[in-house]
Amino acid sequence: MIGRMPVAGRAAAARPRPSRGWLRRWVGLAFVAPWLLAFVAFDAIPIFSGFYHSFTDWSITGSPTRFVGLANYREAFTRDPLFWKAVTNTLYYIGFSVPIGIVTAFSVALLLNRRIRGTTLYRTIYYLPSVVPTVAATIVWTFIFETRRGILNWVLEFLHLPIVRWLSDPAWAKPALIIMSLWGMGSSMVIYLAGLQGVPQELYEAAEIDGASGWQRLVGVTVPLMTPTIFFNLMMGLINAFQVFNSAFIMTGGGPFNATLFYMLHLYNHAFRYFRMGYAAALAVVLFVVVLTLTAIVNRTSDRWVYYS
């Protein structure tokens, strides 16, 4: 075929032509370019910029920015009286809201996985709250938590239990927000539900033949096979709980007496109320490092308790 080509054509054929692999790479890159550009513009650059600004006294409002070295970090760890308060509050919130959230969502998913009449309706009902905007949900919960007329205290009174000052007592404000966080469990419940439907039926049958009780089937079959889903929800729960903000911002403003001053709220105050973006950036970097470390630890330990087969 080449022998029949004109001279010019032969010269062209002799030049190295771009391989199909090269083209495929470029076309592939062109397709991912929108995401990549958005990632660089809205994630990578802000992350590096935040890291850089954490070493400055940048205020965003235009006053001259100075390089202050580690001063912002020193201030956070040694001089800011509310930093440790915010850290403690956030750890308390994570320590309770994440495990309680996992257990509750998993339990509800187990119930909704049973073949009973109206399952679809129940699933919708349990999922609905997670699509309600936080602001609206927060206002509803403000009424629920009211000391004198709130539904929760009405239930406690009905059960002859002492009433609780949910939002005015520093000891109860955090538990109140933890209870409220369960309101949005619908999304993780749906994930559990999907996971439960992927558990092979023959394993249950085999366990039943071996005489396993319902509890034994749950512990020996369901839970082990659900560990990848639990692991995913644990990771997402941890990351979200570290960034808890809206409920405290709208409902309590960090009170009473700083009981709900969470880390993100503290960061927000410095950034947008005091215009101390440099210091806020340092707080964000600390949070980033902590979340990254914790995620890595959980990831590392997952070999011991997550079953993928």
Added chain:
Amino acid sequence: MSSTVAEPGRVSRRRLLKLASMGVMCSLVACAAPSVTPVPTKGPTQPSQAQEAPSATPVSATPAPKEAITIRFWNVWGAAREELMNQIIARFEEQNPGIKVQNLVQPFERREENLLTALASSDPPEVLMATRAELLKFADDGLIVPVTEYVKAYNLDLGRFYDSEIGNMWWKGELYSMPMPTGGGITCLTLINQDMFNAAGKTPVIPKTWSELWEVAKEFTELDPKGIVKIGATVGTGASDFLAWLYCNNGSVYSEDLRQVTFASEEGIQTLDWMVRFTNEINGGVQNVTDFFAGPGEATEAQPWYNDKQLINFPNVSIFFHMKTYKPDMKWDMGPRPFNGANPNAKSQGLAGEAFAWSYVIPKVLKPEVRDAAFKWVRKITYDEDGGCWFMQQQGRPSPLKACNEAQLYYDANVHWDKVLEALKTDVSVQIMPEHARVRDILNQGVQSAMFGEKTPAQALQDAAREAQAVVDEYWSKRS
């Protein structure tokens, strides 16, 4: 057969990439377009006769734009006020055919965040509603333009404003806005519910001193195991309440040169000690007070004041609008805020400009002709009778313009209007600094720690003062 030539009717890969690149380029060019989009107008480009012509030359000396300028007006005048503002805009646009105003009401809960990021951007709204503390910060950092020259150019008479009100808008010898509504009228009022006095068979009393307030509040407050059933009065539990009472005890928040915090003075400690005792002994503690007023804010009819469950109230002037809405038949009376009768130097005083004191700022990055248009709008909503004055009158709340408050319609709508004006006269313009928000939050920590019994009032204020002083020193060290 592979070919680089596109089949007829099909687009080649190269051509596709070329088109995509052109699309991206066009998008980028569109993004980089000027911030103010000119809007073609149907009317004339010169100001109409209805608009009062400025008596001096325009400040920017730029020719009048041929196309309309759009003023994006960020504000928090939501709910019923939005429609009132739209009416002012309609009048303004009629008077200024070359200018269009977009009324952009912002959600209050994210106001600070939005304001700051917008102002720091290269394309901020042309006029933004900001508190006095924010105005000082932005002015100090050179983000907004002073309007002193505009005021001179248009021969505006600043004497039309109350001194305490226009005084709040200055920073380092330059005027940065004009006020609307009053920055005062926030803490100077004491309202009593006469219906509650009458129901109890008592003669209505407007307490003038702290001890009178104590006696009346104690007599009327009812507690049960769940907390407060009816409240005589609350003296508040946070920094803003503390400052209001501090000024009625001859105290202050800063020294005159703004270099020292002074709230931990003898008067300050006395004030906080009285507040803590009042809250504990009469209202049964800070938690009772928080629970009693829990809910979605003072502007709702569920609040105790509108339900004969609160005898004495220390509201701001917006209460008249809400009372007209929620309980128009309520019998009430009013006087100035009680002062510490045990301190011979103390008197009733209201705070003007310590909190809120709304202003309307113009970003520095605007083009001169847009700045001119922005100032015209600022003038309309602050200085003009058919603008800011009318807006306040419709809400029954006082204007920072003295003459505006003399309108008969105020007296018709509010039987105690003369007392409102008397109370407003007790307002003092509180000197604050650009770091005031931070100082205020530190003070709030101190007040709360005393209220929750973690520290004594003296210890709480001294600790807060030490911390706040460090903030003040840091600010001045950067400016030296």
